[in-house]
Each structure stands twice: as C-alpha cells, then as structure tokens.
Amino acid sequence: MSHEERVTDAELGAESIKDLIESYNLIGGFMARNLYDASRVLASMYSDPDVTVILSFTANLVSTGLRGILRGLIERGLADVVITTAGTVDHDVAKSLGGVYFKGSFDTDDSELLSKGIHRIGNVFVRREHYGPLVEKAVHSTLSRINKDEVGVRELLWLMADELDDSSIIKASKRSCVPIYIPGFVDGAFGTAILTYNEIQRAKSGGRRINVNVLKDEEEIMNIVYSSKKLGAVIIGGGISKHHVIWWSQFKGGLDYVVYLTTATEWDGSLSGARPKEAISWGKVKPEAKSAFVLADATITVPILFNYITSEVGFRKRNTGVYPWNC
Amino acid sequence: MSHEERVTDAELGAESIKDLIESYNLIGGFMARNLYDASRVLASMYSDPDVTVILSFTANLVSTGLRGILRGLIERGLADVVITTAGTVDHDVAKSLGGVYFKGSFDTDDSELLSKGIHRIGNVFVRREHYGPLVEKAVHSTLSRINKDEVGVRELLWLMADELDDSSIIKASKRSCVPIYIPGFVDGAFGTAILTYNEIQRAKSGGRRINVNVLKDEEEIMNIVYSSKKLGAVIIGGGISKHHVIWWSQFKGGLDYVVYLTTATEWDGSLSGARPKEAISWGKVKPEAKSAFVLADATITVPILFNYITSEVGFRKRNTGVYPWNC
Amino acid sequence: MSHEERVTDAELGAESIKDLIESYNLIGGFMARNLYDASRVLASMYSDPDVTVILSFTANLVSTGLRGILRGLIERGLADVVITTAGTVDHDVAKSLGGVYFKGSFDTDDSELLSKGIHRIGNVFVRREHYGPLVEKAVHSTLSRINKDEVGVRELLWLMADELDDSSIIKASKRSCVPIYIPGFVDGAFGTAILTYNEIQRAKSGGRRINVNVLKDEEEIMNIVYSSKKLGAVIIGGGISKHHVIWWSQFKGGLDYVVYLTTATEWDGSLSGARPKEAISWGKVKPEAKSAFVLADATITVPILFNYITSEVGFRKRNTGVYPWNC
C-alpha cells in the first residue's frame, strides 16, 4: 500500500462532462471509481493505433434515443465492428422508416396497450404499425432486389441500408464501412421477414428463395479478428451480443482493452453478469488487458463516457486494413 | 377487496417439498408469493391436454448439476420444445463425453486459472481440454457422417445425439422426440466447430462443405406453433432463448401459460428483465394467460418447482401431433 | 485442484426438503451452492454448544407469513438474541392485536389504496386502522403501567408482551428469554407512540414522562457479547439490524459462524450488500469463521434452510448463562 491513492472530497461546481469525470476520480469509490476507470480504458484504447474496436450492444437500447449516440460512435470512427441483436435491426429500420417511439411508462395496463395497438419496451412505447410492418416491408423489398441464392447477414443489412434514412445505425455502418453482425439474426421481425419472404417465394410459381447464411458472417468476423494486431471492445449489456465478442476474441489471444457496461449481476453465474476477470480464465481477455466494468444503466453511462471520449479524441482514424474487403 | 386472501403465519415443521410450497402460500408476500403462484401456473399448464409447452433456458445452467433436472423435464414429458443458447450444446456435449466440471469459486485469480488451463463459469470450473476439444470432435465427427449439403440445427443436434451418453440433454431431446432449437447457434464452440469443419473441407481436395441453416429450424418452430392448440412456456433466464419463445408465441395469439424464472431486473428496459405483462402489450402473452415470474437464481427455484410438479404430475402424456414429423 | 469436488447432475424425484438440500449440493454452482453451504454453516453452528446465536432480520419480512417461522426460531432455541428494526414491533403488535394483512400486489394504484385506507408493503396490504392505532394503543397502555422514569427498549418490549397474543415474536422473545433489540427504535409507529405518550404526559398536570433509553440495551448487548464463548449469526436482510450484529461482534474478535441471506448487491459499496469477507477486514467476522451468503429473497430461502435445520436439530438446548439476568 505504499503507493496508495487517496479518496478525496469532490466539490460541487463541476460544469463540463470532463469535470464530472474528474469528480468521479476524486470520489474514488464504488461505481464512480469504475466509471472513471472505464474512461481511462477507453482513452487508452482509442489512442492505440493498432487496436480493432468491437462495439456490442443490446437492441433495447436502440428503442431509446441512445440510438443516435450509438450511430455517432460508428460515424466518428469509435467502432470498427458492431455486434448486436436482431432487435437492433427492427428498431433501427422502424425508426428509419418513420416509426415514432414515445415516452411511456413501466406502470401501465398492458392489456389496454394491446387493445390500442401499442408495443411496450420498458418505459418506451411504439405503435404496432410503426414496427413490424415497416421491418417486413424493408426486408422483403431488399430481398427482392437480390440476384443470388445466398447472402450473409451483414451483406443483407448493407443492401437494406439503401432503403434507410441517415438516422440509421445500419446505414451508418455501411457508409462508414463498419461491418455489423447479428449472430442471432432470426430472433425478431428481421428474421421472421426473411422466413416469410421465402415462404411466399416457395408458394409462388417462379419464386426464388434466398438463403441468409450467418456462417458467412462468422467467416468475416474470423478474418477481421485474425487480421487485427490488437482487439478492444465496448460491451454494452449482456446476452449473445456480449458473448460473441469475447468468444471470438479468444482466438486472437484475448482482448487487449475491454469495458463492460451492464446492469447484470455476477452472483447468478450468468454470462451477462460475468466480469472481465472471468473472461481471463477463458483467454477471452488478456491477463494484462486494460479493463473496467460499470454496473449501471447504459442509458446513463454511455452518454457520459462517449461524450467525454468524443471531446478528447474527436474523430478517430481507423485502420481499415483489417477487413476482408476494401473500404 | 371483499375477497381478500390473508397472509398467514407459516410454521416450522414442513418436511416435504409439497409442504414447502404450501408454506410459500401462507407466507403470501414478496417472492414466496410469486414462487407459489408459479407452482399454480405450472400445475394448471401441465393438466391442460391442449398445450404445447416450450422450455427455454440459458447455457450457464447446464454447467451446473441443474443439467440433470433439465434433462429430466424432457424425459418426463414436461417439455414439448426446447429453445436454448449455443453454450448448452457445448456444456452438454462436453459432459456427455467425459468432461468433468467441478466446484470452484467466484473469488479466484483468473490469470492463475488461465495458466492452469481452467475455464470458469461463475463458481464452476472446467478444464480446457474437457471443453472445446470435445465439442469440436463431436461436431466434426457428426458432420463427416452427413450425406447432404444442408441441415438444420435441430437436425444436426439429433444426428450428434448418437455420439453422446444418456446424461445428455441433446440425446434425451432426440430419444423423447422433443425438438431442441438454438437460434444463436453460431455463438460458441458448437458454431465455431461447424465453421472450422467447413474451412477444413474447403482446404481439402474433395472436401465437402455442409451448410447449417437455422432458417430450417425457424420453419419447424413456425409449424409447431401453428399446429398447437395452446402454448405454454417455462422461461429460465433471459437473452435470446427467452425472447425467441415469446417472439414466436405472438404469431399464435400469445402464450396461454407462462412462468419466468430470472434474476434480471425490469427497470433497465432489458428484454431479460421484462415481466410477462410487457409481453402482453406485444401479443406475446395473452391478457388472460395464467402467468407468474420469480426473481431468484434458477438453481434454487427450478428444483423446488419441478420436483413439486413431478410429484404432482408424474409423467405427462404429450400431444405429439404438433410436430411436422412422426414421433 | 487435487481435491476437487465434482458438479453432478441432480435428478428429479426429490420429495423432502432434505432431498432438496442434497440436490443443491449436487447442482454445485451459482446460488444453489451457496444455499447448500449455508445449510452446512447452520448445521455446524447449531451443533456447537458454545455459540451464542444472534438472529437479525428486517421488519418487512414480519409483514408476511414468515413471521411465524421467525417466531418458531425463537421458540425452538435457534436464536439466543434477536436484533431487528422498529417496523418489526409495529407489524408484530398489529398482527397480535387482530390486524389482518392480506395478499395485495406491487402493481396497484397507490392513490386508490390511500383513499381506501390501505397501506402497502410490497405485495402485502394492511388496513390503516389495523396498523398504527393498534401499535399506539399497546405502547401507551404499556407505558402507563410503568412505575419508573426510564426503561430500555428490550425491557419495554417485554412489558408490552403481556398485551400480545401467542402469535407474537415479541411475546415469544419474552417467554423464551431471548432478548430482542431495536437499535433504531424511534423509526416507526413504536417510536412515535413513545414520543406521543410523553407529549401527552407533558401536557397533562401530573403527567409522568418515561425515558426510553436505548443505551441500556447497548449495555445488555455488550454484556452478552462479552459473556459468550463464541458468536454466530443469521443475518436476514441488511440495514441497521445487519450492521448492529457485526458491529458488536468485532468486540469479541468476530463471528465464528455467519450466514447472510440478502438481495442486496455488493458492487455499490453498501453495508447491506457487503459479503462476510468484507466484515473480516474489520474483525467483525473471524478469518477462520464458517460463513456463507445467499443472494435470494429470504421469503424463499428461510423456509428451506430452517425447516431443514429444524428437522436435523429439533429443539436446541441453549446456554442461558450469557445473559445479565436469570432465565
């Protein structure tokens, strides 16, 4: 303890987000500390020219206005790869095609919402016709433009990007050449729309079914991972989008930088709640990696961390040599 | 409040699990109440001859000895369909082929575990050589026996069942004719083994790649859902295995019975933490459904609920007419 | 890892609570493990003739039917000292004097409850007139019977016991000579009734105010702690009733046995969520203590653990020499 670092009284009067981050450093305990540590991991990661940064998040966040910040991360070069869940496609497409999401409440009569045709995501509402039908239309339209038997999921999303407006994460992904992967792509309106397209084609004389092959995406991820000098990850939330990042990272010797932003707890042995240290035992995170985790709702922590990083880093110059295509 | 039901002092002296359930009824509050309610939903569901029961769980549970109880649910007819995550295949195959899992600790030096070749899942440990290599071997061996270009995931798992011992969930799934679906099948050793098999085939002269097509599984699920009179679900944990059950249920007007067993909280807007009532707004659970949720570690609650149900229901007679094949 | 203990598949078919505990042992992971470990700590503690067992719990539990089990612990000799919060007195007195608590719901219109005169404790309801007025009446009546200027809180409760029926925790405490302490006694209807009694006395000519002095209780606790050979604790929930147990235990070199049953998480630095290991750094728990913690709602875990212990231990013979009075 000879090099101990003191906990110091923070004072009111912070005005900028940068000041706020510095207050968390002074506070020095509990999750304020972890949040500060996360800011340091991110600052290191984004100043390392050799790292491929994987951004992972769960779909529920895309139903909120955090969507704009997630898109901004792609546009500003703060992500080299995106891995997310099927619902991200659903919400992103719905919003891109005019779907309106509004502020609702957890404490509602959901039977009444059903009768009014309103879907609820926590305390966010969206009308039924602003959701599924918009996704189905975009997917069917995109598939009908395809002239081959098989596409990968990322490939399909980039084709679909042409139908979306500039608010879209998927469109930003294509425009910025940041591939987006959905390992569980069948699990939502997006996947069901692929299925129904093919069912319709099957029923039609001359119909042409298109196989959407997620193993093609896996090959792409494998190539990117192997082509990278170092790996870093920002993992927001748990589930398949979290696991897929760390799963693949093990084949490159583990992540060099990682930040987990989550509400899930560790004690239940869940993958979602597992800390970076568990991943070390698997070789998914390097023992010497810079890592941090913050237990808090990402709608609170992401704006703090990434507005801070944006002010520090600005637009990041990416290393586009890691992709199996030209950017 | 004219029909109010009283909270009543429970007394020590309960001996059987049935007595325990009755104590929870008397206790009448907090999660004891929800656990009792869950027992009632399950009892109703399993006495309804018209319901197709979908069992969903996350892979981490399969690393514990809960695996035996989950297999038991399949063997005793208490599940008609299983939906789970890729790790379930990994742990189940590993254990079936001699992989030993042992009691570890959350509070460990994970770098030391790494150097000893031990993977950690919460407070469960497994040696590296008892995990990935066993899965890869089983998958490669199974794929090499296949004489067609494309299989579904469930189909592949049932083929792989022949290589597994009787402790296996996958083997029980085949033997009992209870299909098992893995919508995010690429996300683990199972998926990577498929990929590496195909990479090897690609490199080999005369090699033959096999497409594993999850859309085939989706068609099967769709058929089962549409063929069912009613739907019920036991959903243990969150993530893609939870969502996939309720996602498909909406196309049949929603679940008639549902029990969520989870540790995830609602306030973060997560899918994992969403209560049955949120699913009502989507039409994923019927407004008049019998439903319950219990916030507690499933390793605690599943043995209570399903030993109780087993003692009440014994072996359930299933309606096998819902499958697109003969059982 | 040479003495590793395996995780083993548990099988359906457990009938008794004892079988259930054994299943948790087989399951071997996550909180099932901790619950099994807690059963072992309790079994050791209750077979040690030298230990003084402190039982601590929060008041909300007394609003449920867990009250009967908590009383049973006192009656069966499974607690030598009780430390709890002010609300325990309120709920216990209210129920002892005919207050009816009934099954309610978290999802209610609380404004409507207010207008109907119903108080809510989570999903438990109680009418206003079944609560505060009953407590005030019992406290005022008891105080009016006291012929001295000052009493301790435990002393006052034992005097009040005469007004309560046999369902009461407080009455069992007196009858079984198991002192009950309320370090934050002012924080509820009990405390306010003491205050209003004295206000009334002050206003009355010839009125006689009675000081209720919690420092007298502290002396008693100090004496019991110092007179004990060893200390053990069952700590249900967090807050002041948890902290007070471990606080005093440090003056005897720390607890020799301890089980925490809680829902509170560690990562926020809360006392309520702190694990037994944190208490070791303070000398509140001995480094070599037998300890366990279970993260789950106590309304679920307490009936499992203590019905099991009751079946194993029966009525425990207590060492009553630790009290500063004759029992």
Added chain:
Amino acid sequence: MSHEERVTDAELGAESIKDLIESYNLIGGFMARNLYDASRVLASMYSDPDVTVILSFTANLVSTGLRGILRGLIERGLADVVITTAGTVDHDVAKSLGGVYFKGSFDTDDSELLSKGIHRIGNVFVRREHYGPLVEKAVHSTLSRINKDEVGVRELLWLMADELDDSSIIKASKRSCVPIYIPGFVDGAFGTAILTYNEIQRAKSGGRRINVNVLKDEEEIMNIVYSSKKLGAVIIGGGISKHHVIWWSQFKGGLDYVVYLTTATEWDGSLSGARPKEAISWGKVKPEAKSAFVLADATITVPILFNYITSEVGFRKRNTGVYPWNC
C-alpha cells in the same frame, strides 16, 4: 396518448453537464428518463420558497469523496435537514481528524487486510487507527465538555463540531444551521464511544454519566415537520435514513417533492427498494407530489444531478423559520 412525447436520437457532442441532462431527456427511456425526471423534480423543489428539504443518505457514501458534495449541499442551502446513519458520523469525524481513506478493491484478501490493520468499505480502504480511535477521542472529548445530564444526538454533534475541520459534514451542519439527525445513533463507533464514556464514568469516583437521548431529536424533527409549509426530500440509499424521512413526512400529509436515488430493488418487498408510489399508500408521499427515482449507484448520479442543480440554482435562500431555535 394524444399528447405523446417522442423519444429522440441524442447526438454526441454534449460538453456540459447541462447538455448531458438534456441528452437524457432526448434519450427518453429506461433510467436516463428517470434521471432527467429527477432533475426536473429537483429544479421544481428548489424553486419553491415554501418547501423544507430533507436530505437523507447512508454512511457508506461518506467513505468516498462524495462526502464533499454532500457537505456542499448543506453549505449551498440545498438541504434544510439531514437524516443519516451512525456511520456518517464515524467517517466524517475520522476524515476531519486526519483519517486517510484510499482507493482499494473489492477483490482483496480480507484476512490480509485484517492483518495489515486495514478496514474495507467496498472498494475503499482506511487504516484501523485512522478510524475508531479518532471517533472515540472526539466523542469522549466532547462529552467531557458537557455540563448537563442529557443531550440530544443533534445537540451532541453540534458540540462535537468544534473539534472538526472545515471538510466536515457535521461542522457544515452546525455552521449552516442545518440540523443533522441519526435515528440509529448507537449503531457504530459514535454510539459505542458514548457507551464507553459512560462506562468509564461509572467506574470512576465522581464520574458523571451523560444520557444521549434520541427522543429529543425526535421532538425536534416533529417540530420542524409541523412548522413547514411543504416538505421535500432527496433520499440517497435505503435503510433507516430513508424510512425516517418518509415516516415523519406522513404526519404533515406527505412529501410534496421527492427523489429516491438507490440501487435497491422493489420486488423483495424491502423498504430500501420501495418506490415513491408505495409511500403514497401510507400518506408518506402526496398523490400529487412531484416524484422521481433513479436506480443507479449514487456515486454516479449525485454528481450529475447536483452539479446541474448548483449551476441552475446557485445558493438557495432557506426559510429558517421552521426550526425550534434561531438560526
């Protein structure tokens, strides 16, 4: 839903904490929404000249550098009354008398910390000699200066303030005439030091014991509550310091403004996790009150909310007519 408010994409580029708050408004969902709502409740409360603001927090926060911000709230007039736990006195006194707290870790060997004489509070460390002995010395010294038989807790703290430096919450409380109440005052080094002082006096010929009477504090709180036109509260964390605020508020018809900042969950029926709506059923919060709650670590949310409020409100002019003394 005719007046629906939209969820809107937030964009990167926020620089000030005020911008951050506005981003949370745009994000519009999950806890970002609640955090924004909390900022609005606070803004309303602090612009209402008729409200008495009660600030409540748990002691663990005082071990971190959040102590400076909590003191700042008192100094800037943002609290009219403070209600907290005994540990607040301990940490505040220790720090005021030179106790150094430093950044530690949750993942430590607590037996080793014990042997090094280091206490752990989550991820904060303090040496043993920087804690208990400093508190005991201050309390004994203060008590020895008192020339009467009985003092209230608040009174004792204000006397002790003379021994503390300007970093102290207790000193700020006295200087700013913001009474501080500790309903569970016996539960920590502060309470034990009172007890040992009296034990020493008892043993000494001519020793003079001093009764510390918390019922005197209760009378003060009662007077303040009854003298107030409206009541508002900022309640950080749970336990007795939370409950005591809402308990007293019911006697004035309930809080008019309230913000809960907590990590505790509702589903276990805990007081700590209960939402403002539960308090409505008790008359502790008015049905028409402006209220919000944020589920997140207070070390993260308090700096956001109160730096924002400080920038908006500056120094608040307090209504000092509510106290039973002159300020």
